[in-house]
Amino acid sequence: MSIEIRNITKDFGSFQALKNISLDVPSGELVALLGPSGCGKTTLLRIIAGLETPDSGNILFHGSNATERDVREREVGFVFQHYALFRHMSVFENVAFGLRVRPKATRPSDAEISKRVHKLLELVQLDWLADRYPPQLSGGQRQRIALARALAVEPKVLLLDEPFGALDAKVRKDLRRWLRRLHDELHITSVFVTHDQEEALEVADRIVVMNHGQVEQIGSPQEVYDAPASPFVYQFLGNVNLFHSRVNEGRAQIGGIELQLDAHQETKDSPAFAYVRPHDIEVLKEADGEHAFEATVNYIHAIGPLVRLELQRADNPELIEAELTRERFRELSLTEGQSVFIRPRNVRVFLNQVA
Amino acid sequence: MAKHKNVLPGFNLSLGYTLLYLSLIVLIPLSAAFLKTTELSLAEFWQVVTAPRVVASYKLTFGASLIGAVLNAIFGLLTAWVLTRYTFPGKKLVDALVDLPFALPTAVAGIALTAVYASNGWIGSILEPHGIKVAFTPLGVVVALTFIGLPFVVRTVQPVLEDLEAETEEAAASLGANRWQTFSRVILPALWPALLTGFALAFARAIGEYGSVIFIAGNMPMVSEITPLIIITKLEQYDYAGATAVAVVMLVISFILLFAINGLQWWSNHRISASR
Numbered sequence: 001m002s003i004e005i006r007n008i009t010k011d012f013g014s015f016q017a018l019k020n021i022s023l024d025v026p027s028g029e030l031v032a033l034l035g036p037s038g039c040g041k042t043t044l045l046r047i048i049a050g051l052e053t054p055d056s057g058n059i060l061f062h063g064s065n066a067t068e069r070d071v072r073e074r075e076v077g078f079v080f081q082h083y084a085l086f087r088h089m090s091v092f093e094n095v096a097f098g099l100r101v102r103p104k105a106t107r108p109s110d111a112e113i114s115k116r117v118h119k120l121l122e123l124v125q126l127d128w129l130a131d132r133y134p135p136q137l138s139g140g141q142r143q144r145i146a147l148a149r150a151l152a153v154e155p156k157v158l159l160l161d162e163p164f165g166a167l168d169a170k171v172r173k174d175l176r177r178w179l180r181r182l183h184d185e186l187h188i189t190s191v192f193v194t195h196d197q198e199e200a201l202e203v204a205d206r207i208v209v210m211n212h213g214q215v216e217q218i219g220s221p222q223e224v225y226d227a228p229a230s231p232f233v234y235q236f237l238g239n240v241n242l243f244h245s246r247v248n249e250g251r252a253q254i255g256g257i258e259l260q261l262d263a264h265q266e267t268k269d270s271p272a273f274a275y276v277r278p279h280d281i282e283v284l285k286e287a288d289g290e291h292a293f294e295a296t297v298n299y300i301h302a303i304g305p306l307v308r309l310e311l312q313r314a315d316n317p318e319l320i321e322a323e324l325t326r327e328r329f330r331e332l333s334l335t336e337g338q339s340v341f342i343r344p345r346n347v348r349v350f351l352n353q354v355a
Numbered sequence: 356m357a358k359h360k361n362v363l364p365g366f367n368l369s370l371g372y373t374l375l376y377l378s379l380i381v382l383i384p385l386s387a388a389f390l391k392t393t394e395l396s397l398a399e400f401w402q403v404v405t406a407p408r409v410v411a412s413y414k415l416t417f418g419a420s421l422i423g424a425v426l427n428a429i430f431g432l433l434t435a436w437v438l439t440r441y442t443f444p445g446k447k448l449v450d451a452l453v454d455l456p457f458a459l460p461t462a463v464a465g466i467a468l469t470a471v472y473a474s475n476g477w478i479g480s481i482l483e484p485h486g487i488k489v490a491f492t493p494l495g496v497v498v499a500l501t502f503i504g505l506p507f508v509v510r511t512v513q514p515v516l517e518d519l520e521a522e523t524e525e526a527a528a529s530l531g532a533n534r535w536q537t538f539s540r541v542i543l544p545a546l547w548p549a550l551l552t553g554f555a556l557a558f559a560r561a562i563g564e565y566g567s568v569i570f571i572a573g574n575m576p577m578v579s580e581i582t583p584l585i586i587i588t589k590l591e592q593y594d595y596a597g598a599t600a601v602a603v604v605m606l607v608i609s610f611i612l613l614f615a616i617n618g619l620q621w622w623s624n625h626r627i628s629a630s631r
Contacts, residue, residue: 071529072528077529078526078529080526082520084526086540086541087545089544097540098531101531101532101540146526149530152530153531
């Protein structure tokens with residue numbers, strides 16, 4: 001079932017949590033709402049679920065207006081960050097809850113409930129925990145039970161609020177791969193909220209990047225990572241170096257070098273920010289024409305597959321972060337304090353409209 | 356007995372202290388009551404404790420205490436709910452008012468309740484034309500016992516209610532549970548142990564209550580005379596053995612009831628943390 005979000009606005013007192021949000025979630029997709037805390041992503045998720053009411057705007061499920069529909073009638077499965085399992089019920093009863101509270105007419109028989117619960121527990125690979133109680137489970141197990149419980153009511157939409165936020169790094173990684181596989185199996189329209197860009201990039205079909213109650217960019221993980229639509233998206237998704245720059249008729253000045261841009265042909269001498277990912281910083285031992293500027297190696301961090309360098313520009317006190325492969329690092333045989341030349345590639349320039 | 360290594364030292368010392376303390380404060384005075392009754396022969400004892408007037412007083416004391424405790428369990432839960440779930444002006448004041456029955460001398464409470472519920476009092480004068488007499492009837496006893504037991508349920512349930520995650524209720528709603536199902540299947544089971552404790556405390560307190568009741572009860576034999584008053588009356592007539600005999604019966608019944616409530620509580624706790 002597709003979800004359409006139309007001009008949703010929500011204030012909490014004087015705080016504007018959501019500013020006129022419109023968004024489409026196509027049927028069967030796994031969409032991530034990504035943003036820093038306080039950006040309104042959880043509020044939006046709760047409005048989709050019906051746990052919160054918008055001040056204005058509409059939520060459409062498969063074309064029909066669900067804005068006034070109660071949570072109970074929305075047929076959504078909601079998974080909470082802190083699991084929200086019923087502590088006094090066994091795992092089995094937790095999962096069975098949604099079926100047991102149905103009106104008599106639509107309630108399955110006990111045998112049917114038992115069959116369905118065990119099937120779900122098998123799906124989340126925790127059938128052997130059916131008789132345990134939530135306090136006896138680990139965080140990862142609890143969240144999988146919470147997911148099974150949400151799926152028990154056969155929701156049309158699955159909503160997950162920072163589902164892996166309370167788990168430790170290793171479990172988080174396992175679970176998000178598992179969620180991806182589960183989604184590929186079930187194809188249920190899903191929206192999950194996260195502040196972890198890695199998680200969003202790895203799991204989602206599409207990412208909605210939010211900031212200050214607004215949508216900054218919508219796109220596939222590839223799109224938002226490779227072609228960020230705004231400085232915010234650039235900074236939020238991965239590490240980035242920022243250079244103060246001036247743009248004039250399609251040419252950008254950064255440090256001592258000048259770059260030809262595809263865009264900004266009409267711009268006349270305006271301040272701008274240039275963004276370069278650390279792995280797009282080329283480190284050279286010798287100056288290569290005009291396209292490199294001088295810097296000093298401050299620190300070398302050589303753990304893992306990539307070697308991270310902290311570089312100090314020669315012409316101003318700004319620091320630059322660069323990532324090299326180990327091979328390249330060995331070729332250069334760099335030491336701390338050494339003078340090098342750096343050449344940025346794939347530079348993206350955003351005009352500085354505020355200043 | 357296997358020797359256990361405890362993480363916390365001082366088990367022997369603290370257990371010894373606990374036993375000594377309980378003995379000095381509870382067990383020795385109570386066993387003195389049992390001892391005193393042995394002055395009576397079994398037949399005399401039986402005659403004293405089964406006298407019609409005394410039996411009627413048991414019924415009133417335990418019956419009214421039970422009704423009072425049940426009322427407190429229901430309305431104490433409601434009060435705790437209101438105090439934790441909603442914000443309203445004067446909430447702190449209401450919160451403080453709940454403890455008043457603890458602090459007030461019971462005689463003051465009794466006099467105040469009598470003044471209000473007597474046929475010429477504020478509330479009594481409204482109820483009287485409808486044929487409801489409160490003061491000087493068993494109903495008055497219930498009112499007094501409800502009054503003094505109020506804080507117990509509120510104060511035991513309140514912290515548990517505060518700790519209850521709002522998310523579990525939202526989870527229940529998203530799974531299709533209506534408000535009543537959410538309350539009965541999710542909230543109430545979580546509150547049950549605390550509610551039971553509060554109920555037991557209010558009940559126990561009501562059984563032993565004297566001061567506030569005797570003013571409003573009217574103390575008519577066979578109708579509105581509570582067991583503690585019978586004991587006092589016997590004491591005033593220097594019938595010490597008779598007084599302790601009645602006291603012993605009361606003690607035993609109270610103990611059995613509280614023990615049963617504890618068992619119920621253990622059972623409901625055990626269900627939650629079962630299968631370890």
